[in-house]
Structure formats: structure tokens, C-alpha cells
Amino acid sequence: xxxxxxxxxxxxxxxxxxxxxxxxxxxxxxxxxxxxxxxxxxxxxxxxxxxxxxxxxxxxxxxxxxxxxxxxxxxxxx
Amino acid sequence: xxxxxxxxxxxxxxxxxxxxxxxxxxxxxxxxxxxxxxxxxxxxxxxxxxxxxxxxxxxxxxxxxxxxxxxxxxxxxxxxxxxxxxxxxxxxxxxxxxxxxxxxxxxxxxxxxxxxxxxxxxxxxxxxxxxxxxxxxxxxxxxxxxxxxxxxxxxxxxxxxxxxxxxxxxxxxxxxxxxxxxxxxxxxxxxxxxxxxxxxxxxxxxxxxxxxxxxxxxxxxxxxxxxxxxxxxxxxxxxxxxxxxxxxxxxxxxxxxxxxxxxxxxxxxxxxxxxxxxxxxxxxxxxxxxxxxxxxxxxxxxxxxxxxxxxxxxxxxxxxxxxxxxxxxxxxxxxxxxxxxxxxxxxxxxxxxxxxxxxxxxxxxxxxxxxxxxxxxxxx
Numbered sequence: 239x240x241x242x243x244x245x246x247x248x249x250x251x252x253x254x255x256x257x258x259x260x261x262x263x264x265x266x267x268x269x270x271x272x273x274x275x276x277x278x279x280x281x282x283x284x285x286x287x288x289x290x291x292x293x294x295x296x297x298x299x300x301x302x303x304x305x306x307x308x309x310x311x312x313x314x315x316x
Numbered sequence: 317x318x319x320x321x322x323x324x325x326x327x328x329x330x331x332x333x334x335x336x337x338x339x340x341x342x343x344x345x346x347x348x349x350x351x352x353x354x355x356x357x358x359x360x361x362x363x364x365x366x367x368x369x370x371x372x373x374x375x376x377x378x379x380x381x382x383x384x385x386x387x388x389x390x391x392x393x394x395x396x397x398x399x400x401x402x403x404x405x406x407x408x409x410x411x412x413x414x415x416x417x418x419x420x421x422x423x424x425x426x427x428x429x430x431x432x433x434x435x436x437x438x439x440x441x442x443x444x445x446x447x448x449x450x451x452x453x454x455x456x457x458x459x460x461x462x463x464x465x466x467x468x469x470x471x472x473x474x475x476x477x478x479x480x481x482x483x484x485x486x487x488x489x490x491x492x493x494x495x496x497x498x499x500x501x502x503x504x505x506x507x508x509x510x511x512x513x514x515x516x517x518x519x520x521x522x523x524x525x526x527x528x529x530x531x532x533x534x535x536x537x538x539x540x541x542x543x544x545x546x547x548x549x550x551x552x553x554x555x556x557x558x559x560x561x562x563x564x565x566x567x568x569x570x571x572x573x574x575x576x577x578x579x580x581x582x583x584x585x586x587x588x589x590x591x592x593x594x595x596x597x598x599x600x601x602x603x604x605x606x607x608x609x610x611x612x613x614x615x616x617x618x619x620x621x622x623x624x625x626x627x628x629x630x631x632x633x634x635x636x637x638x639x640x641x642x643x644x645x646x647x648x649x650x651x652x653x654x655x656x657x658x659x660x661x662x663x664x665x666x667x668x669x670x671x672x673x674x675x676x677x678x679x680x681x682x683x684x685x686x687x688x689x690x691x692x693x694x695x696x
Contacts, residue, residue, distance in 0.1 A: 268488035
């Protein structure tokens with residue numbers, strides 16, 4: 239019987255890393271959105287916060303697109 | 317198409333019936349947390365999930381050339397044995413659905429086939445080393461990995477937003493959830509509909525209706541996709557309630573963390589060739605997201621029931637599959653008897669479920685953790 243422990247370890251490291259990374263970046267984006275509301279209430283424009291939020295969500299979107307690429311076999315099996 | 321016997325038609329119908337139970341059993345995996353947090357209305361959630369499962373069936377060209385990924389010797393699996401294995405899987409799926417227990421549909425199918433092959437073709441037809449490395453190991457490891465990921469992710473999500481305004485945080489994570497839940501649905505559709513396509517295709521090959529090594533015919537892909545899509549849309553509300561509300565109380569950031577963790581584990585393991593159960597992964601993530609917020613927020617009694625159901629899935633579906641095989645290999649009369657018994661079981665399970673129906677309307681009506689104990693019993 240063959241158990242591929244290193245593949246199992248890879249799955250563990252990759253999935254914990256990606257999940258924690260994406261959720262943390264998304265959380266930073268949400269926090270920036272909340273900061274934008276605070277900025278606007280304080281008379282500011284909130285543009286800086288909005289830019290930060292959009293950057294975070296864009297990073298998440300890249301991971302989303304890569305996930306769809308992995309799910310749809312036509313995109314990577316030729 | 318060559319001559320197709322009545323038995324082959326019965327196997328195809330049974331495979332599609334299994335596909336349907338697979339769908340309604342696993343809607344919870346993708347949608348339970350989104351429904352629980354209010355990110356998606358229940359009916360909308362199951363519609364999205366159903367459509368994406370159907371789409372997933374058509375998208376995947378990764379043709380299932382084996383029924384069981386090497387767990388049993390496919391060459392020994394006659395149509396009668398496949399039929400018996402499917403019956404074992406369906407009966408277990410219906411029983412766990414009645415109890416609202418999220419258990420793995422893949423394990424039910426493997427268990428049913430193992431039992432049926434064991435009795436129908438002998439113990440040598442079962443590859444037990446594959447059972448350990450392909451079923452048992454991932455079943456233990458995947459929920460732990462998903463749980464750790466969700467725990468850390470949830471903790472960080474709350475930590476990062478502890479001084480943020482509640483409104484944007486909730487709405488932001490809810491929007492994120494609709495996307496992450498859709499991703500889980502799509503991944504599910506590309507994987508699970510394949511199992512049924514594989515079963516039907518190999519049955520047709522064994523009957524000589526298709527050349528060996530053929531891809532699934534178009535009608536098989538469409539039928540399998542429709543069966544799992546309709547099953548998903550019908551919504552296994554009992555299981556959705558357990559996964560989304562009874563295991564732990566879930567807020568939007570937790571739901572997003574749980575779904576992101578599930579997706580990460582499913583995709584990274586598919587890439588490395590581990591066949592794992594979506595159910596196990598998602599349950600691990602949901603538990604982790606409960607622990608990541610406040611350590612005491614998990615209903616361990618519910619988690620314990622689920623773990624017990626997981627342990628029993630393989631042997632229980634195997635036992636039913638074995639009994640069914642013993643009768644079905646006797647010939648047409650045996651198959652008819654088993655088919656009638658299975659229909660009777662399905663009708664009985666449905667009748668019992670109507671006594672305390674759980675629907676899109678009341679799926680979220682569960683007392684929060686900390687409510688009086690007697691109130692909790694209404695959920696069971």
C-alpha cells in the first residue's frame with residue numbers, strides 16, 4: 239500500500255495558505271470599505287480607502303479566475 | 317445502438333436516481349452557509365446551485381473511465397452487481413437525509429459497490445489497500461485541513477475587522493459568499509455528475525452497446541447533469557439546516573472563510589489526484605469557522621452524530637449493497653424484487669419526512685446556541 243505523504247502535506251500547506259491569504263485580503267478590502275464610510279462621514283473623500291479596497295478585491299478576483307481555470311478542464315487539458 | 321436489455325435500462329434509471337439523491341444530499345455543501353447567513357435567499361441559492369451543477373456536468377471532459385477509481389475490480393462488476401451497489405448507496409443517502417445528517421455520497425457509492433462486488437464476485441474483487449489510501453485517509457485528513465484553514469481564516473477576518481463598521485463588513489462578506497458558494501457548486505458539478513456518467517457508460521460498454529473506452533454519449537451527459545441539477549434544486553433542506561444552522565451559528569465572515577477554505581482544499585487536492593468527499597471538507601470548514609470565532613460555539617453533539625454517520629457510511633451502504641447483490645445476481649426476478657424493495661423504502665422515507673417537513677420556508681428556524689435545551693430538539 240502506498241500513501242503519498244508528501245502530496246498530502248502539499249495539499250495541507252497549499253490549501254491553508256491560499257484560504258487564509260484570500261480571506262485575509264478580502265477582509266482587508268472590507269475593512270477599507272468601512273474606512274471609506276468613516277472618511278466620508280468625517281468630510282473626506284474616501285478615495286484612498288476606496289482604492290485600497292478595490293486593489294484587495296482585484297487580488298481576490300485573480301484567485302477566483304484561477305480557480306475557475308482549475309475547475310474547467312477545457313481550459314487546461316489540451 | 318445495439319440491443320439493450322431490460323436490466324441495462326433498470327441500471328441506468330437506478331444510476332440516475334442515485335445521481336438525484338447525490339444532488340439533494342450535497343446542496344448543503346455549497347449553499348448551507350450562504351442560506352444560514354442570509355447571503356442568498358433559500359430558493360435562489362438552490363437554483364444557482366442546480367444550474368451550476370448542470371453546467372459543471374457539461375463542462376468536465378475528464379471522463380470517468382472507471383466506476384470506482386480502482387477501489388473494486390471494474391471488470392467483475394456485472395450490471396446486476398452495479399445495480400445492487402447503487403441500491404446500497406441510494407438507501408443510505410435516503411436514510412441519512414431523513415435524519416438530516418450530511419454524509420458523503422461518494423462513500424455511499426463506494427460502500428455499496430464494495431459490498432455488492434464482495435458478495436457478487438468474491439472478496440478478491442475488492443482492493444482493500446485502495447480503500448485505505450483513497451477513501452479512509454482523505455476522509456480523515458481533508459476535514460482536518462479544511463477546518464484548520466477555516467479556523468485561521470475566520471480568526472483573521474474578525475481580527476482585521478474588529479474596529480470596522482458592522483454594516484459594510486456584513487454586506488461585504490455576504491457578497492463574497494455568493495461568489496465563493498457558486499465556486500463550490502461548480503466544482504461539485506464537475507466532479508459528482510461524472511461518477512454517474514462513468515457508471516452508466518461502463519454499464520453500456522459491458523452490455524456491448526458501446527465500444528470499450530468510449531466517451532459518455534451526449535444523452536448520458538445530459539441525463540446525469542439534469543438528474544444531479546434537479547436533485548440539487550429540490551434542496552435537501554434537512555441537511556442544509558444541519559450544516560448551516562445546527563453545527564454552529566454562522567455569520568457572514570465565517571461563511572465566507574468556510575467556503576474559501578472548502579474551495580481551496582477541493583481544488584488543491586483534485587490537482588494532486590486525491591479523491592475526497594465535498595461533504596467531509598465542508599463540514600470541517602464549518603466547524604473550523606465556528607471555532608475560529610469563539611471556541612465554545614460548536615455543538616459537539618451534532619458534530620459527533622455526523623462523525624458517526626461518516627464512520628458508518630461505508631459499512632452500512634456496503635451491507636445493503638451486499639444483501640441486494642445476493643438477491644440480484646439470482647436473475648431477473650431477483651433484480652425486480654430488489655428494485656421493488658428500494659422503491660418501497662424510498663416511499664416510506666418520504667412519508668416519514670412529511671411528518672416534520674423542513675422546507676425553504678423554515679430551514680433557518682433554529683434556536684441559537686445558548687437557547688433552552690428543549691427548544692433545540694425541534695431541529696431534529
